[in-house]
Amino acid sequence: MYGTPHTVSDVMTRTVVALSGGAPFKDIAKAIRRWQVSALPVLDExxxxxxxVSAADLLPKEEFRDGTPDRYTRLTRAADLAKAGARTAGELMTAPALTVRADATLAQAARTMARYGVKRLPVVDDTGVLRGIVSRSDLLQVFLREDADIAQEVRREIVAPLFPDPPEPLGVRVRDGVVRITGRVRDTALVPVAVRLTRAVEGVVDVDCALTGPRRHPDLDPDLPDTDDGGGAGADPQKARSSQ
Structure with missing residues (x-):
């Protein structure tokens, strides 16, 4: 259905490699390498x-393998030193986990990833049970949407409701995700609204809006200048001559 945003459940991976809290250090390292992932969720029974648990959580064990940390390191990197001595996933993991609901929009998931600087999020249901995992690359799937689909949604969900009776037909063209809207409308106050709503359509890369107001008729309202550009048929002859 047009105008309905995709949710995390539409793009997430449903088969997830996970760990128990008692998973030993070496099994964690093997799983990360085997499945080529940067982090794994830790589950209860x-x-x-x-x-x-992320790959970064495993690195302190190697970093502090040789030598005894000095006093400054002990004070400033207590958490890393604790991980250096950890043996299981339960001791290594970052908790509580940063998660996202399956019914969250892709924009909500993207904001969470950007805010906390993470590359993937476990997807959970109402009770916190794991249902899948979503990554940054999953969120980019909306930009694979066909230009024709984007154009149809913009016409149907935005242009038609905002400008139901335009002075002349409005044009909506999409190329490589960039939407161009052209034509004349009766109420230019709604143009910024159209731009904002179009930019929010999934798959839109940018918006090029060339909507203008209705044509002026100097013969009917001499106090208003004609708005035709480029010295066209409706241009003021006196202005055209003075510009030469």
Whole structure:
């Protein structure tokens, strides 16, 4: 249905590699390498997400393998030192886990990833049970949408309701996700609204809006200048001559 935003459940991966809290360090490293992922969710026995273990959580063990940390390091990097001594996923994980609901919009998921600087999010239901995982690349799927589909949605959901009776037909063209809207409308106050709504359509890369107001008729209202550009048929002859 046009105008209905996609949700995380539309793009998430439903088969997820996960760990138990008691998973040993070496098994975590093997899973990350085997499945080529940067992080894995940690689950309890009811498949509720407890936390997340990332490749970065494993690195302190190698970093602090040699030598004894000085006092400054002990004070400023206590969390990393604790991870250096960890043996299981439950000891290594970051908790509570940062998650997203399956019914969240892609924009909501993207904002969460950007705000916390993460590359993927476990997807959970109302009770916190793992249902899938969504990554940054999953969120980019909306930009694979066909130009024709985007154009149809903009015409139907935005242009037609906002400008139901334009002085002349309005044009909507989309190329490589960039929407161009042309023509004349009766109420130019609605043009910024059209731009904002169009930019929010999934798959839109940018908006090029060339909507203008209705034509002026100097013969009917001499106090208003004609708005035709380029010295066309409706241009003021006196102005055209003075510009030469």
């Amino acid at each position: 009811d498949r509720r997400v407890l936390g997340v």
